[in-house]
Amino acid sequence: MPFDLLLNNVSKYIHLDSAEKEIFLSFLQPKHIKRKQFILNDGEICKNSVFVTDGCLRGFTVDKNGIEHVLSFAPPGWWIADMYSLISQKPGILNIEALEDTESIILSKINQEKLYHEVPKFERFFRILTENSLVANQQRIVDNMSLTAEERYSIFCKRYPTLIDHLPQKQIASYVGVTPEFFSRMRSEMIRKRA
């Protein structure tokens, strides 16, 4: 069952009996996403929370010079959405794209509201997810103002250990906030230092 990963994720924060699990599962929809396929474009209203069970998604914005900036990755076991747009139901700034063929589970905004009515303890669960995204954003602002690229890379490594040797370097570079060229040079210097 690919839903096991999701149930595990939920049970980190709230306990569900089997009736509640049933209700939860009835609101979910599995979705296969092909490599390079977009499931959200900037300017759209975000209608879904997406939980990845296999593969990997990325959330990114495009600045006025056409440069992409990766704000988050979603490997298996992670949720992804444009939190602002999802909450406010106003147009967002995030694009969400599959970096490889990906299996996911969709919880629509509408079903999320229904779920709150039928199993109120899910309010707690999604409140915690929102808090986590808040704290991550706050921390990221500070990190970008005070840390070097190398330090930011090591934060990436802690946050996404499974992605380190798994993702195109240019995606990691974009998350860390440097050019692919500099990132390549930086990595080879880090290896040299360690040797």
Next chain:
Amino acid sequence: MPFDLLLNNVSKYIHLDSAEKEIFLSFLQPKHIKRKQFILNDGEICKNSVFVTDGCLRGFTVDKNGIEHVLSFAPPGWWIADMYSLISQKPGILNIEALEDTESIILSKINQEKLYHEVPKFERFFRILTENSLVANQQRIVDNMSLTAEERYSIFCKRYPTLIDHLPQKQIASYVGVTPEFFSRMRSEMIRKRA
């Protein structure tokens, strides 16, 4: 009445009849804050939302090298709090300090909850404040990754027009994310260009 500014602020988002206004006001507490006085320290749990009616507060973090990074200002008409800590009631990372003698209105977390029960439409109001802080943080991450110091300064100017010639330059520099020396140089060059 210094509460007028606050009632105006609230009525931008929700309409209150006079009974509801009464209830709201009964939960508030005016507070005078002296220049250089802290009303929140990092590591503490944030217990209050603070609305400024006169003067100015700043929210900032201190990095591992002891350098301060200003995340937000609160001139008259603005709310300030460590949103993450306020919502989660866990220790936060923000310090909040008065940049000059300041008049403010305090709404404690506890009273905020009571207010939700007595006047539920305040849920909408504070939800919107939370959304605004979310979108501001998201935008700030992108801005810091893609804009020059000069562009970030012009965003500061739009966001806080009343503060431009009113605040120590080093505070603005810290918000923009540059050293005071570079900020001084940058400003004199911007003036030269315009002349």
Next chain:
DNA sequence: CGCATTTCTTAATCTACATCATCTTTCCCG
């Protein structure tokens, strides 16, 4: 399997911003 496209590496040069030092100006508290 093989070719095209994407990704990675390395090098030279460039630039935005930091750091350090010194001097001047402003401001605030006794």
Next chain:
DNA sequence: CGGGAAAGATGATGTAGATTAAGAAATGCG
């Protein structure tokens, strides 16, 4: 209102990371 501290200006020098260019390696798709 006067003196001391904080803030600001300006110059010289240092550096993290960008840009451009060009070749090598990897990868995905027909």
